[in-house]
Amino acid sequence: MTSPLQQKLKVTGPVVVTANRLGDGAVVYRTADGHWTNDLAAAAVVTTAPAATEILTAAVADRLKAVDAYVAPVRLTPEHGVLPGNLREQIRFNGPTVALPGASPA
Amino acid sequence: MYVYDDFDRTLVDERVREFRNQVGRRLSGELTEEEFKPLRLMNGVYLQLHAYMLRIAIPYGTLSAEQMRTLARVARRYDRNYGHFTTRQNIQFNWIKLEELPDALAELARSGLHAMQTSGNCVRNITTDQWAGVAPDEIEDPRLWAELLRQHLTLHPEFTFLPRKFKIALSAAAHDRAAVKVHDIGLRMHKNGAGETGFEVIVGGGLGRTPFIGKTIKPFLPKRDLLSYVEAILRTYNQWGRRDNIYKARIKILVHELGAEKFAREVEEEWQAIKDGALALDAAAVDDIASRFRHPDYEVLADNPPELAKIRNGAREEDKRFRRWLDNSVTNHKVAGYSIVTLSLKPVGEPPGDATAPQMDAIADLADRYSFGEIRVGHEQNLVLPHVAQRDLPVVWRALDAIGVATPNVSLISDIIACPGLDYCSLANARSIPVAEEITRRFKDLDLAHNLGRLHINISGCINACGHHHIGHIGILGVEKNGEEYYQVTIGGRADEAAELGTILGPAVPYGEIADVVEDIAAAYLELRERPDEIFLHTVQRVGVEPFKERVYAAR
Numbered sequence: 001m002t003s004p005l006q007q008k009l010k011v012t013g014p015v016v017v018t019a020n021r022l023g024d025g026a027v028v029y030r031t032a033d034g035h036w037t038n039d040l041a042a043a044a045v046v047t048t049a050p051a052a053t054e055i056l057t058a059a060v061a062d063r064l065k066a067v068d069a070y071v072a073p074v075r076l077t078p079e080h081g082v083l084p085g086n087l088r089e090q091i092r093f094n095g096p097t098v099a100l101p102g103a104s105p106a
Numbered sequence: 107m108y109v110y111d112d113f114d115r116t117l118v119d120e121r122v123r124e125f126r127n128q129v130g131r132r133l134s135g136e137l138t139e140e141e142f143k144p145l146r147l148m149n150g151v152y153l154q155l156h157a158y159m160l161r162i163a164i165p166y167g168t169l170s171a172e173q174m175r176t177l178a179r180v181a182r183r184y185d186r187n188y189g190h191f192t193t194r195q196n197i198q199f200n201w202i203k204l205e206e207l208p209d210a211l212a213e214l215a216r217s218g219l220h221a222m223q224t225s226g227n228c229v230r231n232i233t234t235d236q237w238a239g240v241a242p243d244e245i246e247d248p249r250l251w252a253e254l255l256r257q258h259l260t261l262h263p264e265f266t267f268l269p270r271k272f273k274i275a276l277s278a279a280a281h282d283r284a285a286v287k288v289h290d291i292g293l294r295m296h297k298n299g300a301g302e303t304g305f306e307v308i309v310g311g312g313l314g315r316t317p318f319i320g321k322t323i324k325p326f327l328p329k330r331d332l333l334s335y336v337e338a339i340l341r342t343y344n345q346w347g348r349r350d351n352i353y354k355a356r357i358k359i360l361v362h363e364l365g366a367e368k369f370a371r372e373v374e375e376e377w378q379a380i381k382d383g384a385l386a387l388d389a390a391a392v393d394d395i396a397s398r399f400r401h402p403d404y405e406v407l408a409d410n411p412p413e414l415a416k417i418r419n420g421a422r423e424e425d426k427r428f429r430r431w432l433d434n435s436v437t438n439h440k441v442a443g444y445s446i447v448t449l450s451l452k453p454v455g456e457p458p459g460d461a462t463a464p465q466m467d468a469i470a471d472l473a474d475r476y477s478f479g480e481i482r483v484g485h486e487q488n489l490v491l492p493h494v495a496q497r498d499l500p501v502v503w504r505a506l507d508a509i510g511v512a513t514p515n516v517s518l519i520s521d522i523i524a525c526p527g528l529d530y531c532s533l534a535n536a537r538s539i540p541v542a543e544e545i546t547r548r549f550k551d552l553d554l555a556h557n558l559g560r561l562h563i564n565i566s567g568c569i570n571a572c573g574h575h576h577i578g579h580i581g582i583l584g585v586e587k588n589g590e591e592y593y594q595v596t597i598g599g600r601a602d603e604a605a606e607l608g609t610i611l612g613p614a615v616p617y618g619e620i621a622d623v624v625e626d627i628a629a630a631y632l633e634l635r636e637r638p639d640e641i642f643l644h645t646v647q648r649v650g651v652e653p654f655k656e657r658v659y660a661a662r
Binding site: 020022023024025026027063064067068086087088091092095096097098100101102 | 132133135138139153154155156157158186187188202203204205456457460461462463464465528529530537539540543589591
């Protein structure tokens with residue numbers, strides 16, 4: 001499989017770097033200070049390919065905390081701040097769009 | 107039920123220990139993700155959109171009540187209280203943590219369950235008719251042969267790194283309920299002119315990006331030659347199958363490009379060299395496997411006992427509901443006085459194929475009490491209690507109804523086969539589950555659904571076709587166009603002994619219109635059919651796709 005770093009990165013709007021946490025597969029986002037968070041609002045948002053590449057390079061090098069890092073689009077809104085940029089990312093962020101069968105009560 | 111011996115148990119236990127070590131090394135950083143990924147895939151572990159997914163094999167779709175309770179326990183302890191039964195008689199847990207996977211696998215292993223060969227480029231779970239061993243139209247129980255193949259092909263060193271994944275299905279009944287013609291190898295048991303039972307060998311079937319109906323390369327293969335001939339096919343594929351292009355790596359492409367006749371000649375040449383060697387099955391070896399299957403100790407009973415007759419003639423609302431379920435979900439058994447009961451995992455507005463831990467526990471209890479401790483999983487994503495005495499049907503129905511698995515919609519329009527789609531799957535382009543849920547809501551009126559009759563809808567969230575959309579009477583394929591979900595519709599597909607691929611109806615429609623399209627197709631069918639017993643598929647065959655196309659696209 002081609003590494004995300006070997007793929008030509010096209011950035012046409014705001015993006016973040018996202019991955020899945022190694023231990024449980026949960027969706028995480030790369031922060032500006034080089035950590036991972038599950039809070040999209042705390043993710044580093046960039047708008048250029050060089051800036052995205054820099055964050056992605058560091059994210060891919062972090063082999064122990066998260067896997068399959070890639071650049072994902074986001075939307076910046078005045079009311080809600082950073083939001084996922086497409087349906088796939090919305091589902092990764094919010095979970096399935098359908099009710100889970102037999103979900104344990106909170 | 108097949109009873110595993112010490113060899114089987116040791117093999118599974120050792121595999122769990124090995125994988126526990128591998129997971130530990132990954133979590134400590136000793137293994138990179140690149141090194142670990144092929145190891146986790148060999149143990150059925152995928153990384154999906156939100157979490158790891160664990161796929162567990164249910165060989166030839168047969169589960170014991172104890173195994174079902176184990177699945178419930180795993181769902182409760184390690185997942186989110188439910189599991190998803192798949193189109194290949196597996197079950198998937200969608201929220202497993204890598205850190206807890208070895209413990210979950212150890213729990214499964216104690217009941218003889220495992221995840222070996224549920225992923226990777228190897229021979230996957232061998233599937234068969236969910237009514238195997240109990241269907242009246244069956245020549246013999248195909249599970250014996252499925253078990254022989256399972257044993258031979260489990261961790262087979264020569265076939266661990268095939269060009270691509272490899273799926274085998276068997277059927278031994280006149281009516282194919284195992285979709286053998288769309289598998290890499292399909293084996294259809296039948297009798298030859300001399301009255302001997304053997305296999306028609308079909309190769310190169312498959313769906314996905316490039317769908318094909320399989321080609322028969324051996325009209326009659328004697329039973330003794332099953333392992334050697336399958337070995338010859340796999341060797342031929344291993345040698346000639348493409349490894350340079352993942353999209354052209356399945357055996358269906360090889361058979362298509364070589365031609366079935368040339369492929370058959372290559373297999374024949376390989377087979378002649380090995381057919382009389384160690385893989386030739388002698389009666390003692392077959393008898394040994396057969397002796398480890400435990401069969402129910404049926405009572406001597408008569409069909410149509412008085413307990414049923416009373417309700418059949420009853421006027422209460424409950425009696426009417428029972429009769430509808432009886433007519434829809436209960437099938438004749440080969441033994442007098444018994445029935446095969448299908449449990450619909452397709453309630454209105456719910457994800458197809460999902461079962462909660464409490465449902466699994468309740469089904470296990472019912473299996474123990476009323477079905478000799480046995481449960482089956484069908485590729486249609488429903489469950490089966492295969493040995494229910496007819497006198498027990500009323501009480502079984504009430505119990506199934508109470509846990510939500512007695513919707514009388516088996517093989518009807520709301521009995522939808524669907525992949526997990528974009529709600530879970532990292533490969534998907536579009537959602538499948540909410541589309542299925544909306545269609546079931548549109549057809550929740552059971553009078554309408556029964557009036558429409560036998561009508562199979564299959565939904566896939568991407569071209570990989572895990573929902574088998576090509577062979578749905580109505581097939582729905584999710585695609586992505588400019589960031590939006592669209593759905594392409596096919597009609598006229600079928601998965602049985604006369605398997606055919608559906609024909610594309612026209613341009614894909616947006617997410618918000620797909621349920622309307624299904625309603626339009628259903629309405630057109632009701633107008634076009636000549637008689638109430640002309641099923642949808644036969645109407646499509648008689649009139650073609652054009653009248654449906656006109657109906658669907660007239661208003662769009």
